[in-house]
Amino acid sequence: MQQNVPLAPMTSLAVGGPAEQFYTCNSVESLQKILTETSDRQLWVLGYGANVLVSDAGLPGTTALVRGGNVTREDNTLIADAGIWWDHLVQYAITANLWGLEFMSAIPGGVGAAVVGNIAAYGQAVADSLAWVEVFDRTDGQVHRMQPDELGLSYRYSAFQTDAYKIYVILRAAFTLSPQPTKDLEYQSALDVAKASGIPLDTLMDRRRAILATREAAGSLWDYHSPETQMHTAGSFFRNPVVDDAAIERLAAFEENGRTADAVRKQNEIHGGVSKRASASHVLLAAGFQRGQTWGPVRLHPDHILKLENTGGATAQQIYDVAQEIVHTVKEKLGIDLVPEVRFLGKFEEH
Numbered sequence: 001m002q003q004n005v006p007l008a009p010m011t012s013l014a015v016g017g018p019a020e021q022f023y024t025c026n027s028v029e030s031l032q033k034i035l036t037e038t039s040d041r042q043l044w045v046l047g048y049g050a051n052v053l054v055s056d057a058g059l060p061g062t063t064a065l066v067r068g069g070n071v072t073r074e075d076n077t078l079i080a081d082a083g084i085w086w087d088h089l090v091q092y093a094i095t096a097n098l099w100g101l102e103f104m105s106a107i108p109g110g111v112g113a114a115v116v117g118n119i120a121a122y123g124q125a126v127a128d129s130l131a132w133v134e135v136f137d138r139t140d141g142q143v144h145r146m147q148p149d150e151l152g153l154s155y156r157y158s159a160f161q162t163d164a165y166k167i168y169v170i171l172r173a174a175f176t177l178s179p180q181p182t183k184d185l186e187y188q189s190a191l192d193v194a195k196a197s198g199i200p201l202d203t204l205m206d207r208r209r210a211i212l213a214t215r216e217a218a219g220s221l222w223d224y225h226s227p228e229t230q231m232h233t234a235g236s237f238f239r240n241p242v243v244d245d246a247a248i249e250r251l252a253a254f255e256e257n258g259r260t261a262d263a264v265r266k267q268n269e270i271h272g273g274v275s276k277r278a279s280a281s282h283v284l285l286a287a288g289f290q291r292g293q294t295w296g297p298v299r300l301h302p303d304h305i306l307k308l309e310n311t312g313g314a315t316a317q318q319i320y321d322v323a324q325e326i327v328h329t330v331k332e333k334l335g336i337d338l339v340p341e342v343r344f345l346g347k348f349e350e351h
Contacts, residue, residue, distance in 0.1 A: 007054045010046065010065065012108065012222055013308075014232045015316040016054025017346070019044070019063035026068035028081050028171050032143075035136050035169055038062045043138070044345060045169055047110035048085065048224045051117065051234050053323075055346025056316045066112060076177050077131055082112030082170045085224070086119070089175075094204045098177035100129040102204050103185065105211040108222040108235065112170040116160040117341070118153050122187040122211060123270045127153040131176040135168040143171065155273050156239050156341055187270050188263065190214040219303045232310035233301060234342045237323060238280040240268070241336050251282040281305050283338060287330045298322045320348045 005022035008014050021041070025031040035043075042061025046052070069081025071092050078098070080089045086109050090101045103124035107114070115133055118126050130153070133146045146168075152159035159165045185191060185201055194201055194210040201207055215221050222230055243251070248268075252261040259267070268277050284305050292302040297314035301307035308319055323340055330338045 004058075005063075007046070007049075007058065007063070009227070011049030011052055011054055011234075012224075012227060012230075012232060013049075013053060013234050013310050013314075013316075013319060014227065015056070015310060015314060015319060017056050017058025017316075019058060020060050021062045022065065023062065024065045024067070026083065028069060028083075031064060031066055031082070031169070031171065032136060034062070034064050035138065036141055039138055039141065043169075045112070046345075047083065047113045048108060049227075050108035050222060050224070051113060051341070052343045052345050053234065053316055053319055055344075055348055057347055059346050066110065076179060077174050078177065079172055079174045080111045081172050082110060082115075084111045085109075086111055086114050090208070093175075093177055094208055097204065098179060099182045099204060100124070100177040101175065102207045103187075103190075103211055105208045106215050106221055108224065111173050115151075115170055115173050116158055118156055118158050120156065122185060122190050122214075123183060126175075128182075129175040129177055131174040133170055133174075134172040135170055138167045138169065144168075155277065185210065186266075188259070188267055189218075189257075193217055219301065219307070231301070231307075232312075232314075233307040236280070236304075236306040237308045237340060237342050238284075238306055238326070239339045239341045240277045240280045241283065241338055242274065242276050243278045243336055244276065247334070247336065248276060248278060251278050251286055254282040254285040256285075278336075280338065283330055283334065283336055284326065287326075287333045289326065289329075295322050295325075316346075317348060320344065321351060324351070 002022045004018040006018050007016040023034045025034055044059045044063045046063055046065050066083040069083040071080045071089055087106050089111055090105050093101045103122040107119050107121055114126050130148050135144055135146055137144055190210055193214040197213050199206055199210045252264045255264050291305045293300045297311050298318050299309050299311055301309045327338050330336050
């Protein structure tokens with residue numbers, strides 16, 4: 001156990017105060033030990049810090065940094081410890097010639113966080129292949145296995161995001177995959193990149209190459225090994241909202257690649273499950289925000305308007321304030337409720 005450990009270097013946004021008590025857990029066994037020993041303390045579980053905004057005041061109680069572990073295989077099911085880097089699991093699946101995770105290549109974060117957020121990309125989601133989750137119950141110190149239908153899985157959401165499920169800490173997750181292709185790549189931006197790069201889409205490795213090239217073009221590759229050398233964002237800051245038909249028509253006018261309204265609806269459905277789940281990028285543009293717009297050291301990234309970037313020296317409060325300004329402006333101008341995808345940890349001031 002360490003005390004007053006700075007958390008900013010452990011997050012992709014590079015902001016945040018210290019952890020009061022800090023433990024590093026590199027295995028399920030070490031995580032269970034810490035959970036047992038700190039059952040009476042406030043707990044924060046931090047993985048690779050790619051989708052969180054930690055308060056400048058830091059985190060009271062106990063913070064467990066969960067990184068590392070093992071992946072095992074039982075037939076077509078892969079079982080991964082919560083601390084496994086997500087893309088390591090994807091690469092394991094591809095090496096094993098198992099289909100079902102390849103479109104989610106290079107999403108930053110750990111397996112535990114992937115389940116909590118039900119991550120998704122280019123038409124695949126964790127919910128599509130999740131078989132079960134093993135959790136530690138902080139109320140009784142027992143380990144339970146939970147089935148997907150107990151987790152309330154939906155777009156970018158699981159019950160682990162609710163107060164009722166804060167008693168559970170994910171230890172492992174299992175994914176049942178297929179030795180045959182499960183679906184075609186239909187997301188247009190990825191298809192465009194694959195075509196321009198001459199990448200076929202026949203094999204698992206080809207599809208991974210296409211996804212990596214697409215994410216690179218969008219500035220969405222991040223490596224936790226050297227966070228100080230990379231862009232300081234938490235990826236897409238906001239979830240795509242569900243809107244009515246009239247709003248879909250209005251927002252389609254802010255499509256920057258010349259796609260028709262029908263094409264926009266198709267991409268919305270592939271990316272968010274329903275055709276009325278509008279692109280949050282279109283929402284921000286419609287509300288008057290601009291790529292590269294700045295608030296001191298905080299800006300909307302020039303190439304990806306959904307990324308709030310710390311350009312250097314920003315505080316967590318400054319990033320939080322910009323996010324709240326965007327949410328309120330979108331509501332006032334468009335009547336749309338924009339929900340952050342990034343998790344806020346600790347206390348923030350409301351202005």
